Amino acid sequence: MTTPRPPALRRRRWPLLAAHAVLLLASLPAVAGSPAPVVKVGSKGFTEGVVLGELLAAVGRHAGAVVEHKAALGGTQIVFQALEKGDIDCYVEYTGTLTQEILRAERIRSLEQAREALARRGLVMMEPLGFNNTYALGMKESVAAALGIDTISDLAARAAEPEIAALAFGFSDEFVKRGDGWPAVRDAYRLEQQPQVLDHSLAYRGIETGHIDVTDLYSTDPEIRYYGLRLLADDRGAFREYKAFVLCRADLATRAPQFVRELERLAGSIGNADMLEMNARVRLDGEPERAVAARFLRNRFGWEIDTEEPTAAVRIVGDLLRATRQHLLLVFVSLLAAIVVGVPLGVYASLRPRLAQAILGAVGIIQTIPSMAVLVFMVPLLGLGWRPAAAALFLYSLLPIVRGTFNGLAEIPAHLRESAEVLGLDRWARLWLVELPMASRSILSGIKTAAVINVGTATIGGLIGAGGYGEAILSGIRRADPAQLMQGAVPAAALALILQAAFELLERFVVPAGMRGHGRS
Amino acid sequence: MLEMCDVSKSFAGRQVLQPTSLAVARGQTIVLIGPSGCGKSTLLRIIAGLVAPDQGRVLIDGEVFTAANAAAMRRRMGYVIQDGGLFPHLTARANVGLLAGRVGWKSERVRDRVDLLAGLVRLSPEALDRFPSQLSGGQRQRVGIMRALMLDPPLILLDEPMGALDPLVRFDLQEDLRRIFRTLGTTVVMVTHDMGEAGFFGDEVVLLGDGAIVQRGTLDQLIHAPATDYVRRFINAQRLPGTGGREPATGGVA
Numbered sequence: 001m002t003t004p005r006p007p008a009l010r011r012r013r014w015p016l017l018a019a020h021a022v023l024l025l026a027s028l029p030a031v032a033g034s035p036a037p038v039v040k041v042g043s044k045g046f047t048e049g050v051v052l053g054e055l056l057a058a059v060g061r062h063a064g065a066v067v068e069h070k071a072a073l074g075g076t077q078i079v080f081q082a083l084e085k086g087d088i089d090c091y092v093e094y095t096g097t098l099t100q101e102i103l104r105a106e107r108i109r110s111l112e113q114a115r116e117a118l119a120r121r122g123l124v125m126m127e128p129l130g131f132n133n134t135y136a137l138g139m140k141e142s143v144a145a146a147l148g149i150d151t152i153s154d155l156a157a158r159a160a161e162p163e164i165a166a167l168a169f170g171f172s173d174e175f176v177k178r179g180d181g182w183p184a185v186r187d188a189y190r191l192e193q194q195p196q197v198l199d200h201s202l203a204y205r206g207i208e209t210g211h212i213d214v215t216d217l218y219s220t221d222p223e224i225r226y227y228g229l230r231l232l233a234d235d236r237g238a239f240r241e242y243k244a245f246v247l248c249r250a251d252l253a254t255r256a257p258q259f260v261r262e263l264e265r266l267a268g269s270i271g272n273a274d275m276l277e278m279n280a281r282v283r284l285d286g287e288p289e290r291a292v293a294a295r296f297l298r299n300r301f302g303w304e305i306d307t308e309e310p311t312a313a314v315r316i317v318g319d320l321l322r323a324t325r326q327h328l329l330l331v332f333v334s335l336l337a338a339i340v341v342g343v344p345l346g347v348y349a350s351l352r353p354r355l356a357q358a359i360l361g362a363v364g365i366i367q368t369i370p371s372m373a374v375l376v377f378m379v380p381l382l383g384l385g386w387r388p389a390a391a392a393l394f395l396y397s398l399l400p401i402v403r404g405t406f407n408g409l410a411e412i413p414a415h416l417r418e419s420a421e422v423l424g425l426d427r428w429a430r431l432w433l434v435e436l437p438m439a440s441r442s443i444l445s446g447i448k449t450a451a452v453i454n455v456g457t458a459t460i461g462g463l464i465g466a467g468g469y470g471e472a473i474l475s476g477i478r479r480a481d482p483a484q485l486m487q488g489a490v491p492a493a494a495l496a497l498i499l500q501a502a503f504e505l506l507e508r509f510v511v512p513a514g515m516r517g518h519g520r521s
Numbered sequence: 522m523l524e525m526c527d528v529s530k531s532f533a534g535r536q537v538l539q540p541t542s543l544a545v546a547r548g549q550t551i552v553l554i555g556p557s558g559c560g561k562s563t564l565l566r567i568i569a570g571l572v573a574p575d576q577g578r579v580l581i582d583g584e585v586f587t588a589a590n591a592a593a594m595r596r597r598m599g600y601v602i603q604d605g606g607l608f609p610h611l612t613a614r615a616n617v618g619l620l621a622g623r624v625g626w627k628s629e630r631v632r633d634r635v636d637l638l639a640g641l642v643r644l645s646p647e648a649l650d651r652f653p654s655q656l657s658g659g660q661r662q663r664v665g666i667m668r669a670l671m672l673d674p675p676l677i678l679l680d681e682p683m684g685a686l687d688p689l690v691r692f693d694l695q696e697d698l699r700r701i702f703r704t705l706g707t708t709v710v711m712v713t714h715d716m717g718e719a720g721f722f723g724d725e726v727v728l729l730g731d732g733a734i735v736q737r738g739t740l741d742q743l744i745h746a747p748a749t750d751y752v753r754r755f756i757n758a759q760r761l762p763g764t765g766g767r768e769p770a771t772g773g774v775a
Contacts, residue, residue: 424593
């Protein structure tokens with residue numbers, strides 16, 4: 001029994017062990033007792049957000065901190081709540097978003113008031129980074145140059161000229177409807193053109209083919225470079241400012257003073273052209289966000305930042321293993337909890353016919369809440385990471401399991417229920433020995449549905465730092481990189497199929513033989 | 522043995538059973554008969570405790586049947602329904618032994634008892650290890666009867682037990698059942714709509730109509746001394762030999 005394994009066998013296990021060791025080391029946040037402060041940087045789920053997150057992370061490493069970047073954390077609500085809760089220490093926010101969305105209820109009039117409101121929450125607003133990512137109007141460079149148009153005022157002042165009057169305006173639906181979009185600029189400049197409303201990507205194509213002359217943009221969109229557009233200066237200040245700034249927790253200054261000092265140096269250092277260039281390198285040239293951020297810091301401050309990344313094959317395999325582990329954790333923890341709660345709930349519903357509709361209705365309503373909304377509820381309670389994602393999946397798993405249990409019990413013929421009753425079996429014995437085994441096929445099928453749906457829904461984990469296959473999918477969408485997207489989508493689909501097959505196998509063990517032979521009577 | 526005092530029942534405002542009293546002596550076989558909707562099944566289901574009577578009470582061996590003692594009371598009775606009412610997820614043997622295992626019988630005792638009962642109802646030993654879906658209708662009914670007899674209850678209730686069987690199988694089973702009940706001295710209450718079956722089994726026949734007992738007596742008494750015109754018409758409708766019904770074989774041709 002204790003004979004050593006042949007060396008060949010042992011050697012074959014080595015790479016696997018090594019891979020595990022690497023994963024383990026990589027997942028340790030910091031060595032205990034190390035003097036280097038640990039800093040957690042967050043970022044919003046779009047290209048510019050992630051680039052800026054990598055930038056802050058690089059600054060942190062330069063300042064000697066151990067940095068963890070929780071990248072692409074869904075929307076504003078989730079990132080801001082994570083900051084308040086202390087799951088992250090800092091991220092980049094925009095002035096317009098701060099006043100109009102985060103502090104909307106407090107009717108902020110100036111940035112000074114905003115600073116005070118943030119201070120009450122233990123947060124600090126640092127000086128703006130420089131660029132202003134707001135709405136803008138853009139024209140094809142060649143057309144704008146030929147007509148000599150540089151500002152929005154030019155469009156208004158020369159509206160009587162036939163070439164100017166003939167310009168076609170094509171705007172996105174959101175821009176036309178938002179008060180701070182087209183209505184604001186139309187009123188400020190007294191523009192009289194009638195815009196067409198169309199999808200943003202179609203508007204760009206229209207610009208390319210000459211069917212559209214003026215469209216709406218964000219002022220740091222990489223499309224500006226790609227389509228060769230000229231941004232018309234907003235010389236009357238019609239558009240609200242969306243200046244980027246670092247938002248951080250007040251306690252960061254004491255925990256990582258060097259990091260905060262270096263962050264302060266970023267103020268005013270990133271211009272619109274710089275940001276646009278960085279966005280374009282990621283979106284158009286497919287460079288990793290981390291490399292783009294490092295290059296910027298090298299050029300601007302002369303910092304040497306190590307961006308060495310493992311080779312593609314090692315990275316892909318490592319990412320896949322990690323994502324699979326995270327994904328399985330999400331799916332199984334939530335599924336297990338849903339079974340523990342859902343099956344008894346289904347049994348209870350079947351015992352209380354009057355309550356049954358209320359119970360099924362309630363778990364049905366949960367199902368209709370968009371996952372993003374559930375996450376916004378969960379993050380303040382459970383923070384970032386796998387917990388809120390698993391909690392959301394748990395809620396989504398309830399309906400199929402409760403309904404499978406309820407239906408399975410309801411389908412038992414009345415005369416068999418009565419037979420069990422008249423036989424003299426007590427309530428528990430009837431449930432355990434007769435009713436649940438007879439409902440087992442339906443219960444298991446509910447669990448299977450929940451598991452397969454969970455595999456797909458668990459991709460939302462990518463939005464709140466829970467990892468899983470969703471991370472690759474979101475990053476693929478963000479960088480418009482189909483190969484990256486496939487690294488998440490293909491394993492997710494494969495996992496769903498594997499689970500489906502596993503459940504069919506499980507059915508043979510769980511569902512009693514007499515319940516399976518339906519076609520044999 | 523079994524006593525029902527002024528038991529009545531309404532469903533949704535319709536009185537399906539008038540206040541009814543019925544007593545059955547130990548070892549006696551009583552057959553409840555009547556057209557559908559006459560209340561015979563409701564009466565049987567009240568005895569089994571599946572339907573709670575609006576009024577009146579049911580006593581078994583002098584003890585009143587209540588919700589509190591339901592499980593214990595039911596262990597004193599066996600209940601057999603059409604097609605056996607077997608649990609599809611259990612083999613025949615497991616169906617028969619389910620309750621005995623639950624009340625603490627050792628597995629050898631359960632096995633011996635099941636084998637004994639299989640001999641009694643003439644069920645082949647191989648059939649014991651099959652699932653209900655793998656058994657014939659007659660076999661399923663024999664297993665159902667074994668399950669009812671497992672704890673040797675003094676009272677057996679049968680609700681149209683032969684309803685789903687073809688005539689030859691039914692004939693064999695009827696013979697076997699009467700033999701078994703006589704051997705064991707069991708008290709039996711059976712519901713049927715077949716007068717022939719009623720006469721074959723019943724020491725006494727109880728004819729119901731419109732939720733009330735119309736006449737109780739032997740089959741002979743019902744045929745030759747019908748209490749009402751309803752009894753006469755019900756007997757005639759059965760086309761029994763020698764009852765004046767228009768049964769060709771009894772029309773004097775022979």
